[in-house]
Amino acid sequence: MTTTTDQLRARAADTLWLRLAALGFPLLLPLLMIAPALWNGYPLLQWDTGGYLARWYEGYLVPSRSTVFGLYLHYGESFGFWINLAVQSLATLWLLQLTLRVLSMMQTFRFVAISGLLILSTALPWLASMLLTDIFAGLSILSLFLLVVGGPRTSTLEKISLFVFTAFAAATHSATLGVLLGLCVAGWMMRPFLRARLPFAGLVQASLTIVVGGLMLVSANHVLSGKWAWTPGGYGVAFGRMMQDGIVARFLNDRCPRENFKLCPYRNQLPATADEFLWGNSMFNTLGRFEGMNDEMGTIVVQSLADYPAWQAGAALKAMGQQLLHVATGEGTNGWIPHTRGIIERYIPSQIVPMRAGRQQNWGVDFEYVNWLHVPVALASMLALVGLLAHALARRRLDDLTLLAATVTLALLGNAFICAVISGPHDRYGARMVWVATFVVLMALARRFGDDAKAR
Known part of the structure; x- marks a missing residue:
């Protein structure tokens, strides 16, 4: 009788711990998503951060520096920019769980496990911890996809939130807007063949985000500079x-x-x-x-x-191929950011002390060991994504997960083309997008070996 009582108590204790873990881990995820910034002691900065910060103060347009993103950073100054990182962390987790839910794969353990693996093995937490547009590049692919396919599986409030988020992301960087525009064009081209998978209303909403994002950018440029103009450069x-x-x-x-x-x-x-x-x-x-x-x-x-059209075409294709292989985390995020430091010291003196105290400013951030894991995971994810699409095509199976995989593949190709052809290959351009491929591959593995597989 005593043994039975002890066993019941042990089982009750185990159940309690499981419940606490199920509750605790999701609550910890927002902090884990910005763990690099917490470890650094200050939001991570990059070569380009200062150019965005300065837009509010300098009142004129500069090449490739979105005033919309500059305003977003400005409103976080009073909070030491931690409010910006909170927005980025929560938006990331929201889109991850919403994607899982729309694809009928949402389970608390699965969400925590996939989020945890992304935090450990990809650039995602470093992007979420940084004052830069890059976090919105990958997230906007998910939000655009959800706008198109979400339909009755998302509420009106969620649709509005996805629309506003996608438009804002498009306005933060011209390359992001270009990738989203390319995806919309591809969607309209494929709709005659995939009517049920690409609803008309969803494509209209997605396309309108590009228009609203453009209007948002031009309006912000006018407010700050007095000019109705696109960002130059x-x-x-x-x-x-x-x-x-x-x-x-x-x-x-x-x-x-x-x-x-x-x-x-x-x-x-x-x-x-x-x-x-x-x-x-x-x-x-x-x-x-x-x-x-x-x-x-x-x-x-x-x-x-x-x-030199042939030379230009050859150089463009070569640069695109190189860009697909440039996926290392952390480019431009080190102690040598004189312009960004100068902008903060000139315009935001309240942030001088905490900024200078950060590990990054003292050359304490090194991505060499991080990239021993991140680079192989990124490259393997892209290969697995291609394999996933090939397998689906061979079986003539097109479900929402396959459609997401195709969307992400097109986004990676479009991003590589736009960034490499215009700016030349950079690791930063690849790292900001490739984590989405890892997310899709993890979803496919969860479906293949999880409860979904047993139910089929």
Whole structure:
């Protein structure tokens, strides 16, 4: 009788611990999602963060720095930007669980397990811990997908939230807007063949987010600068990529004998990389940077496309392929961020002490060991994603998970094309998107080996 009582007490204790764990782990996830920032002692910063922060204070437009994202950061200043990280963490977990729920895969343990694996093995928590647009690039793929396929499986409030989130994400970066626009175009092209899977109303809502995102960006630009204009800088980054590929040097050598470009005297001194030209101590500074060079760079970009089409196409495909392999976490997130530090010290003096105390500012953040795991996981996830699609096509099976896998594959290809062709391959551009592939693969594994498989 005593043994039976002890056994019942032990089982009750085990049940209590399981319930506490089931409750506790989901509550811990928002903190785990921004664990890198908590460990750092301050939100992580990047080379580009200062350019966004400065938009509120400087009141003019600069290349590739969204005023919408600048406003978003500005409203978090009084909270040491921790409110921004809270938004990013909660938005990430919301979209993960909503995706699982819409695909009829939502279970507390599964949600916690998949979220935990993403936190441990991908760039996701580092993106959520950073004051940069990158976290919204991957999340917007999920939110756009859910707008299209969610239908009766999401409430009116959820649809409105998804719409606003997707439009905001589109307004934070031109590359994100470009990827989302490409997905919408692909959706409309495939709708005649996949009517049941791509509802008309869902595609309309998704497409309208691009329009609203664009209006949001132009309106914010007007509020801060007085100009109804798009964020400038497209020619500058494209020019840098072409210079890096040797196209600009060839163009100048061909044209300078008969045409007078500002760069002609420097055509044999061009830096080896776009970053050195645009952001280093190069002749770009001597010639007036974007204000002094934008028209000339635009002319060279347009005319070189016409002069060397085969070279441009080959360079673009090569850069796209390289971009797909550039997936390491942490590019630009180290102690050398003089512009961002300068902006904070000039405009937000209340943040100087906590910012300087962060591990990052003291060169205490090193991604070498992190990427021993992140890079293989990212590359394996992309391969597994292709395998998942091939398996589904072979079986002629198109469910929502396969459609999500196809969406993410197109997004990765579109992101690689836009970023590599315009800016050149960078690890940062790959890392901000590839974690979504890992998420889809984990969902497929959960369905294959979990309760879903047993039920079939």
